[in-house]
Each structure stands twice: as structure tokens, then as C-alpha cells.
Amino acid sequence: MKALLLSLLLLPLSALAQAPVIQISGANFRPLPLAVPAPLSVDEGGKKLANDFDEPFLFDLRASGLFQVLDRASFTADPKEGVTAGSINFSRWADVGAESIVKVQLGAEGGTLRGELRLFNVGTGREDFKASHAVPTSEPRQLAHFLADALYRHLTREPSPFLSRITFVRKAGSNRDIFVADWDGTNARALTSGGIHLLPALGPDGLVAYTSYRKGRPDLYAQRPGEEASALVQNGQMATGVAFSPDGKRIAYALSQGESTQLYVANADGSAPKRLTDTPFGINSSPSWSPDGKRIAFVSNRGGSPQIYVMNADGSNPRRLTFQGNYNQTPDWSPRGDLIAFTARDERNAFDLFSVEVETGKITRLTQDQGNNEEPVFSPNGRLILFTSTRDGTPRLYVMTKEGTNQLPLPMDKGGGLTPDWAP
Amino acid sequence: MALHPAVSQSMLVARPSRLGLFLGVSVGGHGLLLVFGLLYSHLTAGPRVDLNPPVIKATLVRQGKPRDPKLLPRKEQPPPPPKEVKAPPAPPAEAPKPVEKAAIPVPVAAPQPKPAPQKGEASGEDRRKRLFGAFDRTAKQAEPEELEGAEDGDPDGDSATAEGERYYALLSTQVRRNYDVAKSIPDAERLYLKAQVQMRLGRAGEVLETRLTSSSGNDLFDSAVLTAVKRASPFSPPPDHLRDALQKQGVVLEFRP
Incomplete structure (x- = not known):
């Protein structure tokens, strides 16, 4: 009786309903495929310190366990590609399996090394996040840890271990x-x-x-x-x-x-x-x-x-x-x-x-x-x-x-x- | 005062009648019944039934001696055998597959062993195996017993026969297999993330349109679910009774982590 009553009441509703809904859960959580091209330098000073920055930066991202840092040798994009969403050829990055791209630009002026990090979502073609920081030129590793921490905080909403x-x-x-x-x-x-x-x-x-x-x-x-x-x-x-x-x-x-x-x-x-x-x-x-x-x-x-x-x-x-x-x-x-x-x-x-x-x-x-x-x-x-x-x-x-x-x-x-x- | 019969029996004269009362009581009574019915069903309604049957994770435990429970556990070694074991029987099974995939349920007993032995693997051992396979299995117990199921079944499936709308189950299985989400998404956010993707399918199971109808608020999650649908396509052709609906209204996939 109850079922009959309910179904009679619901009949007009179900006629209005459009598409059936299928629920899907049980996602496979896996490290985010991340492309990290070599940092770009805006001047000679930045170029000199790029390697000292790059090595700890890559280690932080790799060791975090949250990213699958993709092999640079597989990249097909122009290494001189810009750091704005408009200048990035996202399909090239999608081809190598990247879901996000991290681009870093370095510049050294006087005794200061300045770094700017941008995170792009390959799927949407948008810039998701930007952070910048400056350190004395003697501490490129600190800059790497700081920018990696900013990225980590943005994605996970919790402090990274990189500054500990x-x-x-x-x-x-x-x-x-x-x-x-x-x-x-x-x-x-x-x-x-x-x-x-x-x-x-x-x-x-x-x-x-x-x-x-x-x-x-x-x-x-x-x-x-x-x-x-x-x-x-x-x-x-x-x-x-x-x-x-x-x-x-x-x-x-x-x-x-x-x-x-x-x-x-x-x-x-x-x-x-x-x-x-x-x-x-x-x-x-x-x-x-x-x-x-x-x-x-x-x-x-x-x-x-x-x-x-x-x-x-x-x-x-x-x-x-x-x-x-x-x-x-x-x-x-x-x-x-x-x-x-x-x-x-x-x-x-x-x-x-x-x-x-x-x-x-x-x-x-x-x-x-x-x-x-x-x-x-x-x-x-x-x-x-x-x-x-x-x-x-x-x-x-x-x-x-x-x-x-x-x-x-x-x-x-x-x-x-x-x-x-x-x-x- | 008595009225003239012509007046008292005229249909034009208003007479006291019970019709109004009857109508009132009847409407009121129905209304009450409806309210009672709704209240009753509301109060006695059990927990909402989830139409998605729960997935039971089942794995076959390999044969061997059970590990002493007092010892510390060992990591599961990545199972090495499947590839090598499955390689030889694969070629004969390959042939009928495409046909079977398209036509949906009825499990067909593969009538494959007879057709001319392929020359590559025509060794006596192979032929013997194919002919006496059944005897071998009972005699040696070499391979773990197969679970009953369907050719295109889900490894996580919990039923040997399909229940519910089989085609939708197929869709969700195929999408879930490609449902990879970035580990960097915070635990707290995972609790309430929900995204809906509407997709329309063509006659051959090809995706005509996908649309994010409800965003989760997290870009990474949104692109992950769209990628899952994209990677899962194309699907197998929809059955006749769903074809039009899937082409016109499509189906909504609701993703939660």
C-alpha cells in the first residue's frame, strides 16, 4: 500500500527527471603527473644560479610523494616557451602526460636572487597559482625550498616538510x-x-x-x-x-x-x-x-x-x-x-x-x-x-x-x- | 405553513440538502488520508537504499602454507605469474572475442579448441593440454580455481550474474578503471568533493558530448573526472532500449572520491 501510494505520488516526478545518474566513487589516488621544465633565467645572474636552485627544487617535489615529476627528456614543448598561460602550448604538455606544469623564472640583481613560480592546469589551460620570493644570492637552495613549500601549501592546504x-x-x-x-x-x-x-x-x-x-x-x-x-x-x-x-x-x-x-x-x-x-x-x-x-x-x-x-x-x-x-x-x-x-x-x-x-x-x-x-x-x-x-x-x-x-x-x-x- | 405542491416539488426551489456536507466530508476525508499516507511513509521510511550495489573486494588467495600469525607481515610481492601463464592460452581465445564483446550477456561456451592448431604453438604438449584440459585440472590442481562471472566482468564485481541495468554498470566500471585523482588533494577536501558530468552517447557507444554540469570547486578534481570519461571512451554500443535516451538526454556521472 505504502509503495503504491509513493509510486503514484512520484510518478509525475520521474517523468520530469532527465538523465539517470550513475554514482562513481573509489578514485585511485596517485601522484599528480607534473612537468617541471628547467627554470628560465631573465638575466646572467639567474642563469648562473639556475642549477643550484633546480636540484633541491626537483628533490623536494620528487620526495614529497605527491607528484610524479616527469622526465624532462620526454618534453616536446619549446624550451624557451613563455611563462604565461597565453604563451604555453598546452597540447604539447598533455601529449607527454602532464596534468600540471610548474614554471619558474629566476633573476639575480645585486645580492638578491628572485624566483617566481607559476602552476598551470593542463586540462583547463589556466594559471592556477603564482608565488614569488627573494633570498640572498648565496642561498639558492632556500629559494627552492620556499617556492616548493608555497606550491605544496597551495595544493594540500598544509605546510610542507621542505622548510623543516x-x-x-x-x-x-x-x-x-x-x-x-x-x-x-x-x-x-x-x-x-x-x-x-x-x-x-x-x-x-x-x-x-x-x-x-x-x-x-x-x-x-x-x-x-x-x-x-x-x-x-x-x-x-x-x-x-x-x-x-x-x-x-x-x-x-x-x-x-x-x-x-x-x-x-x-x-x-x-x-x-x-x-x-x-x-x-x-x-x-x-x-x-x-x-x-x-x-x-x-x-x-x-x-x-x-x-x-x-x-x-x-x-x-x-x-x-x-x-x-x-x-x-x-x-x-x-x-x-x-x-x-x-x-x-x-x-x-x-x-x-x-x-x-x-x-x-x-x-x-x-x-x-x-x-x-x-x-x-x-x-x-x-x-x-x-x-x-x-x-x-x-x-x-x-x-x-x-x-x-x-x-x-x-x-x-x-x-x-x-x-x-x-x-x- | 405548507407550500403548494407545485412549489415544493419544483426543481427550481432550493431545498435543504446533504450534498454539500457529503462533498465536504469526502474532500476532507481524502485530504486527511493523503496527509496520513505521506506522514506514515515519511515516519516509517527506512534508510535510503543506495541503488549502486556495494562493491566487495575479493582476491583469490594463492595456495601455500599460511604465514605464522606471530611473525611480522611481509609486503605482498607483485604477482609475477599472470602474464606468463596467460600468454599461451591467449591466441585461441582472441578470435571469438570481438564478436562476443558487442553482443552483450549470454555467456557462450567457446567452441574454439577444434579449429586447426596454429603452427606456432602446435607442440604436442599444447594439443594435449587443450584436449585433456579438464582432466588435468582435476588431477593436478595446478591453477587456482576460476571464479564464476562474465567475460567482461569487473575484477571487483561481487556477483556472477548481472543485476540491475547492466549497461550502466558497464559504463561505471569502465570509467572507474580510469578514475585517477591527484594525491595532493587534501584529505579534508576529499570528504565533500562532488562533480557531475553529463555525457551523451551515440549508437556505437561513441561519446557525443561531455559537459561538467556541476563543478566540485577543485580544478584538479574536475579535470581528473573529465579525463576519466575521456580515457574510458568509447564505450560498447548501448542496448536498444537505452539507445534513444542515451543519445537525447544522456547520462549523468556523479563522481565522489
């Missing part, structure tokens, strides 16, 4: 020194010189905390580039593995006493320490904060083997998160909150990277069959993971998407790097 900083340890002889560098590992500057310094953590305001053996046993220090180090935790016990809370106001670290290692939380200057874990003989280490600062992921062997655990930041409610594998360590909580990346030794005795969903405990493998891969750390926007890999012999820093795709070595010098950390 990383810190890592570099091995030289028997020394282990802390370095701070641009996100791509270049422009690296030593924070310490000589001695053994390990496990650096980068705070949101540029402060670096690390473990140092300068007094013979591990203590925690904090230091800003160009300044002296100050002691954070120095109380006669072995302190390691410091991590800043997301707001930078607190630190978490591990203290060893006899046969047990326990986690502590203190203010960022090391004051008012509070013990979080209490397992008589076990090891609790490698703290990593959740993005809201309310929870901490860590490694504990209380269940027999090292596994990833999660607890509230006051130490309550600890919960085991990983139940696969028998050697899981170095957790890093994604700034997006949903994932924790970690290192694990698999049944073939290879160290590889995995991620685990915090809510479900589902583990996904990120690296496989390429040397040992360790020490994952998320980019500040949570889209990329920086890690150490021995796939090319010596341990070096690599970056990949959080899904484990697009694994690229950082274009840094041969010194390599270990135990990286990453901050805005």
Missing part, C-alpha cells in the same frame, strides 16, 4: 657528533665536536636535546646551534633517549638503575621529574609522544620480548600494541596521530620498518629486502618518514612516504647519518 629541520648523528672514527641540517640533509652543521653524543631530539623551537658521554656515562644535555650545552638530567644514573612533547614544554626519557630502566617525564629544563613506569627488572625505553601530548608510546620487554606499548602521559593505563615479531623497538608517533612507525627484526634477522595503527594494532610493512632499515621518524606533517638504511653499504638517511613508497636517499654528502629526528 632535521638532526642526526654522524660517525667519524670513534666520535659520534650531533648535526642539524635542512630537511634534505644538506647545509648540515655540527652541534658538538668530538666525543660520543647520541640520540638527538629536536624541539619545536630549535632546541636540541641529546645523550652525551662527556662525563664518562650517559647524561642528557640541551643545546641550541651556536650556543653552549646545558645539562638536563645529570644525576648519577644512566639517562638516554630523550623526546620533547609536541608543545616543547616537557621531556620524556629513560633512566637506568641497576637492572631496570624506567621512563620519566620532566619539564623541558629537566626539573620536576616524575617516574612513569614501574617494572622491577624490565627495560622501558624509547618514549615518543602522541601529537596531543596525552599519551606516550614506548618499548618494554615486560612481556618477555621488546614490544611497542602505549600509556597515558602520567604513566597510567599501559597497553601492549604489537603482538607480532619478537624484537620491536624505536617507536615514533605520527603527528597525524593514527600511526606509530617502528623498527623490527623479522624472522630472517633483517631490521625493517613497520607501522602499526594505534586504534586497531594492524601492522603494515614499509621496507623489505633492502639492507637494514632502522630509526623511523615522521615528518612534521606526518606524510613522510625519514630513516637510516644500509642498503648502499654505510648507514645513510632515506626518506619515503608513510605508506613505504617512493624511497629516496637524501642528497647529502658521504658522511651519512644515524638516529634522525625531525621537527617543524
